[in-house]
Amino acid sequence: xxxxxxxxxxxxxxxxxxxxxxxxxxxxxxxxxxxxxxxxxxxxxxxxxxxxxxxxxxxxxxxxxxxxxxxxxxxxxxxxxxxxxxxxxxxxxxxxxxxxxxxxxxxxxxxxxxxxxxxxxxxxxxxxxxxxxxxxxxxxxxxxxxxxxxxxxxxxxxxxxxxxxxxxxxxx
Amino acid sequence: xxxxxxxxxxxxxxxxxxxxxxxxxxxxxxxxxxxxxxxxxxxxxxxxxxxxxxxxxxxxxxxxxxxxxxxxxxxxxxxxxxxxxxxxxxxxxxxxxxxxxxxxxxxxxxxxxxxxxxxxxxxxxxxxxxxxxxxxxxxxxxxxxxxxxxxxxxxxxxxxxxxxxxxxxxxxxxx
Numbered sequence: 001x002x003x004x005x006x007x008x009x010x011x012x013x014x015x016x017x018x019x020x021x022x023x024x025x026x027x028x029x030x031x032x033x034x035x036x037x038x039x040x041x042x043x044x045x046x047x048x049x050x051x052x053x054x055x056x057x058x059x060x061x062x063x064x065x066x067x068x069x070x071x072x073x074x075x076x077x078x079x080x081x082x083x084x085x086x087x088x089x090x091x092x093x094x095x096x097x098x099x100x101x102x103x104x105x106x107x108x109x110x111x112x113x114x115x116x117x118x119x120x121x122x123x124x125x126x127x128x129x130x131x132x133x134x135x136x137x138x139x140x141x142x143x144x145x146x147x148x149x150x151x152x153x154x155x156x157x158x159x160x161x162x163x164x165x166x167x168x169x170x171x172x
Numbered sequence: 173x174x175x176x177x178x179x180x181x182x183x184x185x186x187x188x189x190x191x192x193x194x195x196x197x198x199x200x201x202x203x204x205x206x207x208x209x210x211x212x213x214x215x216x217x218x219x220x221x222x223x224x225x226x227x228x229x230x231x232x233x234x235x236x237x238x239x240x241x242x243x244x245x246x247x248x249x250x251x252x253x254x255x256x257x258x259x260x261x262x263x264x265x266x267x268x269x270x271x272x273x274x275x276x277x278x279x280x281x282x283x284x285x286x287x288x289x290x291x292x293x294x295x296x297x298x299x300x301x302x303x304x305x306x307x308x309x310x311x312x313x314x315x316x317x318x319x320x321x322x323x324x325x326x327x328x329x330x331x332x333x334x335x336x337x338x339x340x341x342x343x344x345x346x347x
Contacts, residue, residue: 037337087344090341090344119342120338120341122338135341137344167274167341168274169274169275169276169284169341169343170226170247170249170273170274170275170276170313170316171224171225171226171275171276171277171278172226172227172275172276172277172316172317172320172321172330
């Protein structure tokens with residue numbers, strides 16, 4: 001049994017997910033984690049699939065489905081172990097303000113320097129407003145107050161606002 | 173609310189999804205039935221030994237009956253609270269002022285999720301061992317916890333109520 005990452009992207013229309021996952025199911029592919037969304041009207045999906053099928057047969061069946069349409073297909077075998085679960089505390093970072101080049105790069109550079117690991121990040125551009133929301137794990141060895149101050153400084157330099165809050169959940 | 177004395181309960185195993193009893197609506201029961209009173213005691217016993225557990229629905233311990241236990245008295249987000257109690261045949265009669273919050277559940281150990289819940293509510297129910305009808309008015313965290321437990325009794329876990337496709341998160345650790 002091998003794991004593959006399958007990425008399909010292109011012009012959106014109804015039925016892409018049904019066709020792609022149907023083809024993978026026909027090959028005995030079991031979907032694990034997936035992400036499927038629209039990015040400015042373009043459909044993007046990335047699926048982690050475990051299957052006994054070969055990379056070639058996965059690519060062949062998907063090319064057959066989508067090869068002559070406006071969709072690109074990438075199949076890649078995943079090697080090595082998944083990253084170890086993080087032990088840090090989870091936070092949600094929201095950044096929003098007037099759109100400009102470099103917001104994501106500057107903010108994530110600060111996070112990287114602080115050893116914070118991004119586990120999910122979404123950005124959206126609506127009109128002239130740019131929005132970034134990220135789930136991040138901050139290791140115990142990093143001072144959250146210091147990291148927050150650095151994020152706020154960079155945000156101020158960019159002319160955007162940033163807020164960091166614990167992503168605490170309550171057990172019920 | 174005066175909680176009747178209960179017999180000594182037995183700690184039960186808490187079931188995790190997927191399990192049919194967690195996704196099936198629980199049935200009404202006679203609160204005076206000695207088996208219902210024993211179920212109430214078992215819920216309290218199981219809740220007390222489960223770290224971080226503030227509430228438990230009967231179907232989480234494998235019994236498909238409309239009974240749940242709750243105790244949010246030590247939770248920092250609780251405002252109004254009614255201490256440790258068990259109710260039978262609960263029904264939410266009024267719920268207002270929704271707020272989103274992130275929930276975890278012993279029966280869904282690998283995920284947390286954002287769920288909108290009313291922050292003010294009135295619950296109609298019976299207490300184990302009596303046929304008397306009571307009304308519980310509460311807010312904040314106790315209101316959220318009651319809605320979570322009533323959802324269990326209706327066959328739903330928080331995954332059925334999440335705010336959107338991006339509102340479920342992998343859980344790193346469970347207490």
